[in-house]
Amino acid sequence: xxxxxxxxxxxxxxxxxxxxxxxxxxxxxxxxxxxxxxxxxxxxxxxxxxxxxxxxxxxxxxxxxxxxxxxxxxxxxxxxxxxxxxxxxxxxxxxxxxxxxxxxxxxxxxxxxxxxxxxxxxxxxxxxxxxxxxxxxxxxxxxxxxxxxxxxxxxxxxxxxxxxxxxxxxxxxxxxxxxxxxxxxxxxxxxxxxxxxxxxxxxxxxxxxxxxxxxxxxxxxxxxxxxxxxxxxxxxxxxxxxxxxxxxxxxxxxxxxxxxxxxxxxxxxxxxxxxxxxxxxxxxxxxxxxxxxxxxxxxxxxxxxx
Amino acid sequence: xxxxxxxxxxxxxxxxxxxxxxxxxxxxxxxxxxxxxxxxxxxxxxxxxxxxxxxxxxxxxxxxxxxxxxxxxxxxxxxxxxxxxxxxxxxxxxxxxxxxxxxxxxxxxxxxxxxxxxxxxxxxxxxxxxxxxxxxxxxxxxxxxxxxxxxxxxxxxxxxxxxxxxxxxxxxxxxxxxxxxxxxxxxxxxxxxxxxxxxxxxxxxxxxxxxxxxxxxxxxxxxxxxxxxxxxxxxxxxxxxxxxxxxxxxxxxxxxxxxxxxxxxxxxxxxxxxxxxxxxxxxxxxxxxxxxxxxxxxxxxxxxxx
Numbered sequence: 001x002x003x004x005x006x007x008x009x010x011x012x013x014x015x016x017x018x019x020x021x022x023x024x025x026x027x028x029x030x031x032x033x034x035x036x037x038x039x040x041x042x043x044x045x046x047x048x049x050x051x052x053x054x055x056x057x058x059x060x061x062x063x064x065x066x067x068x069x070x071x072x073x074x075x076x077x078x079x080x081x082x083x084x085x086x087x088x089x090x091x092x093x094x095x096x097x098x099x100x101x102x103x104x105x106x107x108x109x110x111x112x113x114x115x116x117x118x119x120x121x122x123x124x125x126x127x128x129x130x131x132x133x134x135x136x137x138x139x140x141x142x143x144x145x146x147x148x149x150x151x152x153x154x155x156x157x158x159x160x161x162x163x164x165x166x167x168x169x170x171x172x173x174x175x176x177x178x179x180x181x182x183x184x185x186x187x188x189x190x191x192x193x194x195x196x197x198x199x200x201x202x203x204x205x206x207x208x209x210x211x212x213x214x215x216x217x218x219x220x221x222x223x224x225x226x227x228x229x230x231x232x233x234x235x236x237x238x239x240x241x242x243x244x245x246x247x248x249x250x251x252x253x254x255x256x257x258x259x260x261x262x263x264x265x266x267x268x269x270x271x272x273x274x275x276x277x278x279x280x281x282x283x284x285x286x287x288x289x290x291x292x293x294x295x296x297x298x299x300x301x302x303x304x305x306x
Numbered sequence: 307x308x309x310x311x312x313x314x315x316x317x318x319x320x321x322x323x324x325x326x327x328x329x330x331x332x333x334x335x336x337x338x339x340x341x342x343x344x345x346x347x348x349x350x351x352x353x354x355x356x357x358x359x360x361x362x363x364x365x366x367x368x369x370x371x372x373x374x375x376x377x378x379x380x381x382x383x384x385x386x387x388x389x390x391x392x393x394x395x396x397x398x399x400x401x402x403x404x405x406x407x408x409x410x411x412x413x414x415x416x417x418x419x420x421x422x423x424x425x426x427x428x429x430x431x432x433x434x435x436x437x438x439x440x441x442x443x444x445x446x447x448x449x450x451x452x453x454x455x456x457x458x459x460x461x462x463x464x465x466x467x468x469x470x471x472x473x474x475x476x477x478x479x480x481x482x483x484x485x486x487x488x489x490x491x492x493x494x495x496x497x498x499x500x501x502x503x504x505x506x507x508x509x510x511x512x513x514x515x516x517x518x519x520x521x522x523x524x525x526x527x528x529x530x531x532x533x534x535x536x537x538x539x540x541x542x543x544x545x546x547x548x549x550x551x552x553x554x555x556x557x558x559x560x561x562x563x564x565x566x567x568x569x570x571x572x573x574x575x576x577x578x579x580x581x582x583x584x585x586x587x588x589x590x591x592x593x594x595x596x597x598x599x600x601x602x603x604x605x606x607x608x609x610x611x612x
Contacts, residue, residue: 131524143524166523170516178510179520186503187525189572193495196570197488200559203566204484210476214485217472218437218449219493222528253506260509262602264502265575266495273571296568 005030006159007062009055009078009086011043014103014130015068017137018163023047025140025162031061056088064099064156071248072106079114087121095123099156103128105245107252108174108181115148115173124152127173128160129180133240141165147176178256185253185267188246191224192270192290198232199294208233232291235298243290244283247274311336312465313368315361315384315392317349320409320436321374323443324469329353331446331468337367362394370405370462377554378416381408385420393427401429405462409434411551413558414480414487417453421479430458433479434466435486439546447471453482484562491559491573494552497530498576498596504538505600514539538597541604549596550589553580 006027008019011034023029029049034040037053044051052058055078058065065086069075078086088094100118102111102125115125126148136142144164146153153160153169160167170176197220201211212229215221231237250271257264273290282289292298312333314325317340329335335355340346343359350357358364361384364371371392375381384392394400406424408417408431421431432454442448450470452459459466459475466473476482503526507517518535521527537543556577563570579596588595598604 189499197492
């Protein structure tokens with residue numbers, strides 16, 4: 001399998017690090033593409049891959065194509081049925097036998113539709129949803145939740161194992177994206193909850209170092225306390241996972257809830273908070289930036305409307 | 307200090323276990339009281355203490371009195387300025403020099419008022435808020451957050467160290483109760499969040515064993531996932547910490563937020579959920595019972611109105 005040629009579409013920080021990791025462990029990364037040609041050129045040079053000017057160029061020059069794009073619209077555009085596309089519309093056999101692994105967080109239904117489109121052309125589709133961030137992509141320690149046909153997953157498993165320290169097959173197309181949406185929904189609520197706890201603590205004049213330490217040893221403990229607690233206190237909102245992304249993912253979960261008739265008041269309240277951040281121009285802060293709404297002195301500064 | 311006589315007011319499961327623990331480590335537990343005389347009789351017999359028929363009897367027969375009552379109203383009633391009370395109103399010197407340690411979760415302002423009342427009678431007041439449950443009371447491994455005058459805390463520290471594996475002095479009267487309210491507020495939000503994640507997961511047909519495992523390894527991980535996740539899935543809502551208590555504590559936090567002008571939409575949404583449980587007759591379930599509202603099949607059964 002290490003003989004197969006790897007393509008990467010989307011050479012942002014996650015995609016670039018996946019390419020670097022796969023080159024490190026001996027894969028031939030042969031083709032990269034990005035809507036920003038300079039990004040593709042630079043990453044291509046680094047990993048020894050052709051920086052393709054067209055999406056069809058990636059399909060032609062790779063056997064397994066990893067896609068890391070930003071949202072549903074970007075996913076549809078790279079698999080468009082006309083114009084320049086990974087599908088190479090003018091040449092319907094071009095994708096036959098190839099494997100497409102999507103690592104972006106998109107709506108579950110889009111995974112199902114992309115699988116249908118690819119299967120109709122004798123190509124394979126795997127979703128590999130990432131529940132970790134940039135350093136894990138570089139080190140091959142991503143937490144990957146996979147969906148698609150079991151045999152397709154098994155075919156690319158050796159590759160995925162090089163990207164991941166924790167690989168899970170969840171079920172058919174869309175199921176991994178559903179689990180990912182649930183993970184991020186709960187993570188986002190816990191994040192907004194922590195921001196409320198620290199914000200009220202500040203208003204009461206409580207030492208936030210002590211408060212975080214107490215939280216860590218009690219029923220208030222959470223993973224986001226470890227990752228975001230100090231950042232909230234110190235207003236260090238450099239972006240690992242943006243508020244805009246949090247809004248997108250909570251939005252996916254709230255939509256799934258609506259479709260299935262489940263009431264989720266906390267998920268809705270959290271989505272509202274991240275939407276407020278976007279309206280206040282804070283969407284590109286890290287998700288920890290939700291504390292800008294719950295710390296009294298900060299909220300005033302941002303004049304955030306409901 | 308082990309020569310000092312210990313009284314315990316409130317011999318429910320927490321108070322009884324504190325009495326048992328202190329007896330085990332060599333303290334003389336001399337007086338116990340409960341509004342349910344049979345409970346006091348039984349616990350008194352077990353630890354070799356007098357089961358007092360009156361609150362004044364506890365004051366007369368103990369030097370350090372630990373109070374573990376259910377709420378603000380109960381706290382005011384045991385410290386009433388007329389009738390039968392720990393203050394022994396007809397004999398103003400009765401409480402002089404004695405130490406009162408309150409372990410119940412009550413409103414911060416009530417701690418401050420009780421301290422004022424006791425100090426006016428030359429008695430000492432310490433708050434020792436517990437962030438753990440029944441087994442920890444029995445084993446002397448409570449997480450205790452303490453408030454009051456520093457010298458009063460230091461005086462009873464040897465006793466508190468026998469009750470606690472993690473003892474923290476937070477600040478003046480009321481501050482520990484504020485921290486406790488913040489802990490429970492965040493814990494309750496994380497609990498309601500988890501119930502939403504598992505409820506939506508069920509509606510989507512996702513294996514909840516897998517989902518909990520994924521949560522545990524990602525940004526959705528939390529202490530309540532460990533303590534309440536399986537219980538939510540299995541509808542095992544035997545009470546450790548009741549929904550009614552959760553509503554009370556989230557209510558304290560929401561009141562503090564209102565007083566300090568902080569907006570906490572998630573704390574409010576969580577309070578609403580626990581109030582819904584009470585209205586649906588589910589208030590005596592464990593807090594994990596909030597999943598009865600978020601699992602579609604269960605919510606229908608409970609016909610819970612907003």
